[in-house]
Amino acid sequence: MFLPVRGGGAVVTELSDTAPEFLAEREGQIHRLDRQLSELQLGQSSLVTVLGEPGTGRSALLRAAVARAREAGLPAVLARCSPAETDLRFGVVSQITAGLAGAGYPAVSRRLWAEDQTTATLIPALCGAFAALARKHPLLIALDDAQWADEESKAWLAAMAQRLRYVPILLVQAGTPAEGGAAGSATEPGPVPHSVIQVPPLSERGVRQVIASRYAGPVDGAFVTAATEATAGSPAVLLAVLDHFALASLSPVARHVQVLLERAAEVSGDRVAGSLSRLPADALALLRVIAVCEGGLGFDLLTSLAEPRTMSPEQALSFLLRLGLVTGGEHPRPVSPLIADLALAGMDAGERQALATRSVELGYRAVIAEDLLARLLLNAPPVGAGWVTNLLRRVARRYRLDDDHESAAVLLGRALREPVEGEQRQRLLIELAMTEVGRSPATSDRRLQQVLLNSGPEVPVSVLLQAADLLNSRGDASAAYRAVATAYARQEAGGADAGSLAAIGWLAENECATDPVLPVRSFPDPLDRSGDPVPAGVAAWMLAARGRHMSRARELARAAFRLKGEDQPFGPRIHAAKALCLADEVAEAVIGLDEVLADARRCGARAPAALALIQRSRCEMRRGNLGQAWSDLAAARAELPLTSWHPRVVPYFVSMEARLHLAGQSVEEAKQALAQELPAGADQGAAWAMLLYARASVHMELADPEAALRDINECGRVLLSRGWTNPAVLSWRSVAAAAHSACGNGEAARRLAVEAVERAREWGAPSALGLAHLCASRVLSGAEAMSELEHAVRVLRDSVSRGSYARALSLLEAARKIPTPLGGLTMASRDRAETAVAERSPTPKQTPQHLLTAQEERVAVLAATGRSNANIASILSVSVRTVELRLTGIYRKLAITSRNELASRLAPIPATRNVGD
16 A cells, blocks of 8 residues: 555655645645555556645645655656646647656657648547556556646547546646636546545645744744735745745744735735736736636626637636636636736726726616625726616615625715715715714714814705704714704704704703813703604603603603604604503504614614614513513624624613613622723713612612612712603612612611602602502502502502512512511511512403413514504514414413404504604
């Protein structure tokens, strides 16, 4: 058998007696060649094709195979093909015969070559001569860059392949995978086994091995990573770079990465330039057309832009494929940007632009696909035609909805180079800002500010409103306030109706009310314009945050949801949903947020979509659907990562995670969530109050009331500074009362508990009032505590807070059975009492909604209001089939058979709110 590779397949011997050649990550390929050589020694023939891009080490593998065959005493020869010899008749055969003769194995006599024979007669004679040699000694013939073999040699190789069943010959040919395996064109598979060996670029591990083989000591990980990327895993480029490092006495460490990048670029450029220098004029012209079009045109159209003079289009393309300069397929493209740049370097700017313009005109006339035409436009100068901007916007929108925001941004940036002004330009800026918010949020904000600050009277208020809404949604309230104030003043001075714009400004103003630099302008109260849907949504939130006029807040919130569509502001609707949630209209709030989410996703507005998801998570947590709440929170974080938000918003996400852990009784996980590092400026927004509330709650669970008191007092200060006094927003007074009570401050605890109940009663939502009663019962004692607990049970019985009702009911039964005054129970004894009674406590009143999952309830509410299955599917972003299946499950759970029965079984939707609008 053939001897295995020494050193685990890492060391081979070159044809000459020079130092061994190191081959990293080629053990598998060498092993397969070893097996073929072993079979050759046993008299078995085979064909082997080695495929790899230039520079990946194909030639090294062939040299290794030839060297190992010679070590085993076999005649072996390596012939190298080149573009310069493709017209040399039998050039490859001449190399093979000369190589064998030099090694002492003459295969062809001089007489045979001297005779003036035709190809038809010479090929059989040559085959007979090589077969005679192989009968004496099993023979290895290796052919490098087989795609460049001359036609006569290809014909001889094909003829030899058909004779391999009779004589022991191993034919190994190497080439590029272009043209579907161009090397295969030299010898077609014959009657003997034919195997293909792929030679991929080096991985980072392989690059590390090569570097370690050249340098003693540890290898710098950062340098290895940079080298892998800079050389694209090419051993040839990597070795050239390392040679330069050796000559310059540089070590492969991180501080020399810049030298690595520069040298790798030089080597890669030199290799490509060498390939380009061998191109015939027609092939170069075709390559330049391909580079300009970047895959936008099919081959048939490309040839009309680069008409050949001496070569056929197919010959020119074949030349490019064999050199590995372009990809195959219907739409050829340069295999790398470097090749495109070097190919176009010989053209002046005017020629390139003229060629790009011609390609666009040709593609437009040929009615090619829009995404391909958009690709052509990227390299073209401004066209000035109206269809260009519209097409780029359409294609960018599709990319954006497919989460390819980078490609969408490139197309929209190209659209801005067209001569567009006024409303169309501002809409382009808004779309580009939506696209950039994840990758470059600061740039996104600047574009939106540009729309607000630079728009003239020709730009409708609706465009400014969209920019203001998106700018405010990412969280930079100060920037939003200033830009909206400027735009509002300009519109007001021009006599335009800017009440909706003022409502967005009010939201920003309220958020940054405590900033060190106070706002210089106050926007009108949104209640003054609450007849319009946008101010109505903001006014609903204003009333809800202040805990006043719940019924009016509900009406305004429902009015806000008359707005439909992706071009309508999202923020007012999200705030309207907040108001509905605080008013215990959680099902309505969730349905409204579903609509917002569907609209936001349809246009690629990632920040509003994430805000809708996190608010939906809060709604689900409020009614005890923790699984759905966690799912929505995860979806919100996936929609737009935390690094893309303004620091003011980050605490909102962190506090929600902690509160969901607490709701699931995972105190340690909540503590860990709150321990994560926050960006500078995170403590400047209203979301900071939510983080402080979560911290205080964790401190109370860990029996540290002093720390809880510090955080909860600051939480109250942040909320009161904005006028948010409603305990339904955050029940900070109740937590502060519990902390004071645990610290022995009975009077302060009593005052805060009573105030929390009064505030909740003023607002009127059952869940907020019941929770205030429940918390008061824990800091009061005796009859007062029992009275508060009884009120809590009575109020919470039919509320959305199922968990709070179950806790209140358990505590009430425990208090009636345990003689110790309720106020005297320790926290541990209360928990034990709740646990002991929980199993015996009656379950909360089961309304139809309580029987349904969160997703089923959404479907049920929409169906009960007359929505079609298709419309429900669109709102919830599911298939129609999913809606049908869920409705079937709903009917089964509620023991009904029709939508009419469904509407009668569900809690009635108020007449002032038509969910179907």
